[in-house]
Amino acid sequence: MSRNRATTEMAMDRFDLVSTLGFVVLIASSVVLEGVVVAAALGGFALSLSSWRLYAGHPWEALAWLVWVGAAVVLVIAPGGAVFLIAFFGCLLTGLGLLFGSRLGLLPAIWDGDRGGRDRAE
Secondary structure (H helix, E strand, O other), X not given: OOHHHHHHHOOOOHHHHXXXXXXXXXXXXXXXXXXXXXXXXXHHHHHHHHHHHHHOOOHHHHHHHHHHHHHHHHHHHOOOHHXXXXXXXXXXXXXXXXXXXXXXXXXXXXXXXXXXXXXOOO
């Protein structure tokens, strides 16, 4: 993969802008609302983003967002101690790995065989 192609892959699209704006709104709402309510809203928002990515044909990114729903669930149930740290940061790191792996073309195409081994559509 050429350096130019990787730069194009990592460019922000409309979906990224919507998700960034949504997270800014959720962070701003945390000033007014309880933390559990914001965490539940975060989980619902991430679940809708996951559905959107799956519908767009990006299954690895959809899985990344679904893993981040797990991180939001951990925030809501707040198990405490080492379990919280492992579950929360494990979900965050797994989601980041899936997202960047998909964007950089490191993960195999599982949606269809037309893309030449890459998850992102040209």
